[in-house]
Amino acid sequence: EDQVTQSPEALRLQEGESSSLNCSYTVSGLRGLFWYRQDPGKGPEFLFTLYSAGEEKEKERLKATLTKKESFLHITAPKPEDSATYLCAVPKNYGGSQGNLIFGKGTKLSVKP
Amino acid sequence: NAGVTQTPKFQVLKTGQSMTLQCAQDMNHEYMSWYRQDPGMGLRLIHYSVGAGITDQGEVPNGYNVSRSTTEDFPLRLLSAAPSQTSVYFCASSYSFSAINTEAFFGQGTRLTVV
Numbered sequence: 001e002d003q004v005t006q007s008p009e010a011l012r013l014q015e016g017e018s019s020s021l022n023c024s025y026t027v028s029g030l031r032g033l034f035w036y037r038q039d040p041g042k043g044p045e046f047l048f049t050l051y052s053a054g055e056e057k058e059k060e061r062l063k064a065t066l067t068k069k070e071s072f073l074h075i076t077a078p079k080p081e082d083s084a085t086y087l088c089a090v091p092k093n094y095g096g097s098q099g100n101l102i103f104g105k106g107t108k109l110s111v112k113p
Numbered sequence: 114n115a116g117v118t119q120t121p122k123f124q125v126l127k128t129g130q131s132m133t134l135q136c137a138q139d140m141n142h143e144y145m146s147w148y149r150q151d152p153g154m155g156l157r158l159i160h161y162s163v164g165a166g167i168t169d170q171g172e173v174p175n176g177y178n179v180s181r182s183t184t185e186d187f188p189l190r191l192l193s194a195a196p197s198q199t200s201v202y203f204c205a206s207s208y209s210f211s212a213i214n215t216e217a218f219f220g221q222g223t224r225l226t227v228v
Contacts, residue, residue: 034216034217041221042221042222043117043203043222044156044203044217044219046216046218049216087155087156089156100146100161100171101158101217103155103156104155105154
């Protein structure tokens with residue numbers, strides 16, 4: 001069964017304390033892995049797409065990496081404004097088409113000043 | 114640039130009432146979908162559409178109906194509201210269902226409470 005698991009469920013950091021969020025997946029024929037950010041009371045907002053093992057993408061203090069079984073979202077020197085829930089998603093296998101996204105339950109990140 | 118617009122933002126229903134959650138996008142996207150988000154459950158797909166006139170069920174379709182008469186609109190209908198349908202509902206759209214590398218854009222959500 002296609003599945004996405006994120007860990008930890010919640011993470012509390014001090015401002016400037018770097019860390020990583022994990023997303024592991026079990027889906028055949030991966031056609032991309034998506035990272036989203038969700039602020040309270042709002043819809044998810046797209047951050048990154050990764051397609052192949054070894055690929056990396058960066059945006060400000062965030063860097064996403066991908067292996068054959070998991071992805072990491074590295075947060076370097078976080079600031080309080082990075083506090084949000086980070087969601088990971090992969091497309092369900094539809095015989096080569098992208099199909100619908102399967103989401104993990106998310107990691108709630110809190111960054112204290 | 115409005116993106117994906119959902120209305121209403123908040124709604125309280127009594128058990129057994131029906132209502133329609135509205136979703137509209139102005140990006141000429143082929144693919145639209147509805148998710149519900151519950152604490153500890155993550156986002157779960159209710160229904161989706163790959164184009165006008167074409168809809169299909171997702172993971173949790175029971176109690177909901179959809180239709181897609183235009184590219185822009187994808188309303189979600191609750192036939193007879195139940196307390197188990199208390200949730201936050203998100204509409205999403207993306208350029209194509211079949212092409213890869215198509216990010217999804219989400220609306221701001223509708224918070225529904227059924228009493």
